[in-house]
Amino acid sequence: MNLGSRLTQRLLRLPPPLTRDLVVERDLRVPMRDGAVLLADRWAPKSGAQGLPTALLRIPYGRAGMAAGPMVRPLAERGFQVLIQSTRGTFGSGGAFDPFRREREDGLDTLEWVTEQPWFGESMVLYGMSYLGFVQWAVADQLPPQVKAMIPAVSESALTLEFLRGDGFSLETPFGWGVMVAGQERRWAMPRQLLEAKRVRRAMDTLPLGQADVAAMGRRSDYIQDVLAHDADAPRWAEADHSHRVTDIAIPVSSVGGWYDIFLPGQIRDHQALQTAGRQARLTVGPWSHTSRGVGVAAATEALDFGLAHARGEQPPERAPVRLFVMGEETWRDFPSWPPPGYAPQRFHLHPGGTLAADAAGESAPDGYRYDPADPTPAVGGVRLALGVKAGRVDNTGLEARPDVLTYTTGTLDTDTEVIGEVSAEIWFKSSLPYADVFVRLCDVDDKGRSTNVCDGLVSLTGADRTSCATVRLWPTAYRFRRGHRIRVQVSSGAFPRYNRNPGTGEPRTTATTLRAADQEVFHDPAHPSAVILPVRVKS
Template identity: 70%
Template sequence: MKPRVERDLRVPMRDGTVLLADRWAPANGDGLPVVLVRTPYGRRRAVRQIVGPLVEGGFQAVVQSTRGTFGSGGGFDPLRRERDDGLDTVEWVAAQPWFGEAMVLYGMSYLGFVQWAVADALPPQVKALVPGVCESALTLEFLRADGFSLETPFSWGVMVGVQERPFFLLRMLLGGRRLQRALRTLPLNRADTAALGRGSDYLQDILRHDTTSPFWRAADHRHRVAGVRVPVSLVGGWFDIFLPGQLRDFQAAPDARLTVGPWTHVSPGVMDAQAAEALEFALPLARGETPVERAPVRLYVMGEEEWRDFPTWPPPGYEDRRFHLHPGGLLATDPPDDAGPDRYRYDPADPTPAVGGVRMAFGVAAGPVDNTALESRADVLTYTTPPLTEAVEVIGEVRAEVFFRSSLPHADVFVRLCDVDPGGRSTNVCDGLTGVAGADEVTAVDVRLWPTAHVFRPGHRIRVQVSSGAFPRYNRNPGTGEPRATATTLRVADQEVFHDPGRPSALVLPVRAHGPTLDE
């Protein structure tokens, strides 16, 4: 039965601003549990896909446009105004005549972040949170001083800058190349005008203020996670832009369960899994019932291509194993012998490109892809095991320790883990980047890769790439130490990667204990 929709309900905030909301409900839906969705992306576009299955399954839904978007009053100040507005909205919903006794907060990405903004101050009517592909400090991982993730926050800033214009989707699809060209603009503080034709306060903010800046204090809700007093179900993806922070939130939340699939940020599987959690987990809680019991952690194990349950994250029974870089491109568990470093040249005017992986931008491929062309570049080193005689099961946090030196004092180290099949196709599993100051001295660089759950099957090989960039996912390092907003000079760098007994560069994988060996 088609739900009825009440449009443009007026929701007053404490400062007098009025935000607009729509209510979706089945016939005679008064008193049903309410699922509350707060979104900056409008109350028409894709909303039926988001709340339709939930209304059909037993909820009524309230979908609100956040401050300054799609008819709601005030100015849109991304990320920094969601605490008070969220609490005021929850209070308003609970006071409506059609409200019964229970409410659930729901949504993906920004729609999940707004749940964390209020998580530690919820009234008893709220029975569960279901945040998907998000984290409690939504963009702060991107703005690290030692690794500025340019593409995602910039692409998002451009998207929200044009989303209320006519023909929005067509503009974004046709503007994909323009956006990619804008990311090459120097200085970067002119890139917003190159992409939008005008300045953007948000894009200027991400260039001026890194993660540690007090400017982002109102957007950082990590300290609230431990204070949540209702059950939480988190849905994430191995190639999602927010995965590390989401796993941190899961570990901090007192009562949470976790589902991680083989998904990117915008994979349809995320929406399906989150809707299932709303109906199978949150709805019973809203009705005062007990959800069907399952393990706290459910992970899709890539390579094995199966779902498996675990008691915790990281799961028990996995031990760090060092896979050392050796001369001649060998990756092995044996420590390295005496040998000179491997060398490559990094040119920020022709930066090492981002290929698949953790990306979110119109018109670019994300997730696992063929790395053959990337690995043929002279600015990418590869180290590969012999074929495996038994499966190697890797589940947990992945990191690398690379002993590195540059001809310049400022450089980046990018490390990518790949699975090479018997036919020689190299497919990315996870990766990460760390920037180095003082790189002209030999430095042990700790690179945190994305977490993963992956089985390298017999006959496959484990490969690690080492390079100095993945542009435009990460901003290219100009080598000069200039501020990222105003840098204009690009300097070529000669890089060295060491692998000897005193400087044993290695990839560190969480491998199932008492597991297999390599055919050395």
Template identity: 70%
Template sequence: MKLTSRILERSLKLPPPQTRDLAVHRDLRVPMRDGAVLLADRWAPRSGAEGLPTLLMRSPYGRAGLISNAMVTPLAERGFQVLIQSTRGSFGSGGVSDPLRQEREDGLDTLDWVIAQPWFGEAMVLFGASYMGFVQWAVADELPPQVKAMIPQVSESALTREFLRSDGFSLETPFSWGGVVATQERPLRLLRIRSQSRRIERAMRTLPLKDADVKAVGERSQYLQDILAHDADDPFWSRLDHRERVAKTAAPVSSIGGWYDIFLAGQLRDFRTLQEAGKNPRLTIGPWTHAERNNVAIMEALEFGLAHARGEAPPDRAPVRLYVMGEEAWRDFESWPPPGHEPLRFHLQSGGGLSAEAPPEGEPSQYRYDPADPTPAVGGISMMHGGRKDNRALESRPDVLTFTTAPLEADVEVVGEVSAEIWFQSSLPFADVFVRLCDVDEEGKSSNVCDGLTRLTGADIPTLTEVNLWATAHRFKRGHRIRVQVSSGAFPRYARNHGTGEPIGTAIELRAADQTVHHDPARPSAIILPCKASADK
């Protein structure tokens, strides 16, 4: 354990620990109101632990391995006693697992139990990423005064809302996560990760999708069946929607996200809710995907969480800290979205041009989309394989249109919410419009910045389609070019559009479509960028 401690200190660039001599109290029994007993491990310095602030992590992924080594150990060595609990029905905890649905009651019962323990020191910090951030929001409106801070990472208060949208169903996220949860306690799972990933990739091409769970995990998965049967607005998911609790939290919140994280949109929504409620939250967003790990969360626990737990003010910094891609530098702002960035329209032009000038008359652009050979997702928003990627091979496909500016005469800074308005028409009533913003360097390499998709019904007449892309902070350098891709898919990030209008779980027919993008004075397609077009920083 001490060798691991030294490796983590060096690799994560952490401050020296207060101790490396930790004791682990395993399988503590935490009773729930319905009689179920959840198990937890307490990591603490071998001497002098009583009274230290408690950092609570509630996890569906177990209490050993990577989580304990990479997160629990560094924090328990540097001022916390850490309690990591297995959520209901996982890794020895009692009850039946029903992902995401039991976390409010179980979370509140866990808080009450922790506060009653003789080793508890009157201060607690809630901490964790993804699911472990969601469970914090599930109890945020009824926190006892002993909870001094919340630090959710790559997470939000209504996890199903974005990736189960009926107008843009995100296939990869629930299937990847559902596959992990369904198989993580099987013997030799770590040796089978690669083969399991391949099974999930093949399963997402299954027709009909309602049979894909068996191919992905070897058995029926109620979670995967539920996500196919109920979209984000279905009352079925109401118990998973904790948005109304966000403004009511009494604890200071520091939220950490990534520009290519699957939950960024909801995380920014939660942050704006806290801002508008006068809660003075903090926000940090880096150039990361959902699964990337670094020292930012640990350092925030030590600087923000530990300070609040001790009744001290954390180190002073601006409320919003963003990594500006392209510039490759951290910048501080007072709010989200930051002031000083005004919407600027870049219009799609005939011949593949992109300009702030109004489009001239010209022929529309066309391509053919075939769901049997769906346009692939290359980089972007993904649990495992996203981020910034070279898009040149993708852009060479005949089912991807590109529109590109001339080389920029000055830097163009884009910070905020990005959207597009595309005049679109299909030969079928049912179609998707996918828009991606890219940065093209002097060598011609096209790197994705942000993207989004909208699903249409009635697409067989010209339709002004609004596409909300992911938010971003990016600086297009002088000499680079701004590029917009338009296509009809990004598989498997989004489920492919069959062109038939059938329910996603039972559709089996695949119909190809001829797509048209209009860009003329009467139908001006454009991407709208929140710009600060100057060299000022």
């Protein structure tokens, strides 16, 4: 066990532990209000554990192995006792696993049970990444006084709803996750998932899409069918949205995110809600995707520096409320708030000839391209969560060579241009079909001509056969475009399979079987001033 301890210490760049000698009480039975019993394991130092603060992790992926071990052991070796509980219907816990819908009641029941245990030491923190962060948000407005802090990482209070937007359905993440959790308790689950990754990817090509779960794993998935049938605002997802609770959270919150994480927009929304309500909150965002090792490093550090201090009734080490990794500059910087002060929206306008400039374009004909959902514009890097897929910053040369991708590029920058905050685009657009998508990506072109993606976003349009302004919300970012580089904007009509391909017919995505190619037009003239809006640092 010491080998695993030392390896985790090295991977997470942690200080030496107080002890490596731990004991584990397994399969503790935690009763729920409806009679279901959830199982939990308690990790603690072999001696001196009584009275230590408790770190609570509630997880649907099992209490042992690669998912749980690196989160639990570092805390139990460095001042916490740790209770890790399998959520309802997973890995021995009773009831049925109905993702996102039972975490409030089960979480509150678990908190009550923990505070009544003889080993409980009168203080607790909530900790964990992704789904383990969501379960924190689900209960955080109704916590017992013993809970002193929460540390959610790469997570948010309405975990799945960004993917299910009616104006931008993100297919890859919820579909892949649904397949993963459906088979996660099989023997050799992880190797099987790696071997089956290509089949899962091919399954997303299935028409109708409502049969893709069977194509991926040979059977139906209630969760995937819900994802395909119900948009974010459907009553079916009401119990998965805890965003209305955020302003009532009274305990300190330290949130860790990544610029290429699937949950970043919602995570920043949660931080802003806490910030506006005057709560004690801090935010750390690094150059990471959802599964980057850096997320685990930062989250463990926050649990030990921020969480443990609050659990002991102490103040954590002083730092700014917002700490951001500024890409391009490749350094960490501290700020008083999000969005940081001193950055003003600046429009960079699309021009004919593939030019991007601060001034508006003159009279000009629109640019055109043909989008064919039978050969959809692919997702390349960026915000991805799929086995075998590279996320984050990648070379966009191949993508930009496609005839269904338009690019607009500034001249060479004569000074550094720093962009930190919310990014959006206004693209005047028309399609030959009433239904179309507009995907916009911001890129950095270096002095050798290599184009690297910074952030992006997509919006689906109805009535796209009429010229209109498509407002696209891109992922927030912190990026310094270096002198000698150029700023580039891509415009296309898809990023498959991150976003579902638009068939162009208006048929429900679950049952659509026809794919129609469309001729798209992007306008840039005085009446149609297409632009990307960047929060640029104001020179003092």
